Amino acid sequence: MTEMKKTPSIKGELKYTDKVIEKIVGMALESVDGLLAVSGGFFSDLKEKLINTDTTRDGVNVEVGTKQVAVDLDIVAEYQKHVPTIYQSIKSVIETEIKRMTDLEVVEVNVNVVDIKTRAQHEADTVSLQDRVSDVTSSAVDFTSNQADKAAKGISNLTETKEPRVI
Template structure:
């Protein structure tokens, strides 16, 4: 009988015992436990800037039908509409805590749509996207409808505003843009001062 045909001692049914089995490379249970303990022992904190959450919300709102714009002073970027502001965060105000988020915004809705349904869709997509990306809980979404417009009226107004801004920029260079930014900054600062007086809504 050839040597390789001889069964190894201490084996049953031809299955080699544990002493003859090479390590498969998989971590043992003791190794896994040690790795887990090492992970837990690493201290640190994950936080998000307001602008990050605002951008997540701004992009999420692009899928809402009937929402013409989030009003940020001019026409903001919602879906593939005519715009003069490519910052998706414009007009979106957030209060971001370590665990929770509160959202405030003004919108223009399309005439003839169910605005209550738009609001429900907004809450749903905002909550979903913020939760999936940050694990923060959206506890409040406040939407103020500042206007309703037909699609044609909205596009005409957008073109008019764009033409005015372009004309001013061509005539005065960056002066008009700087003044616009200064005005927005002043409005935001005033809003922030008012917000500081309020009790925080989020944890």
């Protein structure tokens, strides 16, 4: 029999940044019934409306170790939904997705319910916030445009050439 030569093992390690795990959690939570939002608070919600950014991770905080993950969430739950059931669904989907994608063990999921709203209230709040941000943006643009026009007229008045006076 021929002896097989062992190839040297490739060394290295696989690590995940908090951002990656937060994103997996955020995307996984989109399927949870009764969960209206994972909230990072008013300023986070405002940022989402003002800047076209990836907000999947807002309101999601994680601690990532080499083999384990702990997750903290602030959520808005839907009115008349059983919150403990929402919590169990959140834990289940997070555990499943993290394990499936990373082989990391989820050891803790802490959920802080920061608000309860009907779906209609949540949608109205989202629209009204967008309207308020649009109004503020529009006012700022109008103000800036008016100031620029005034400056241009002032510069024009200063640089106009006048006919020399003949004495």
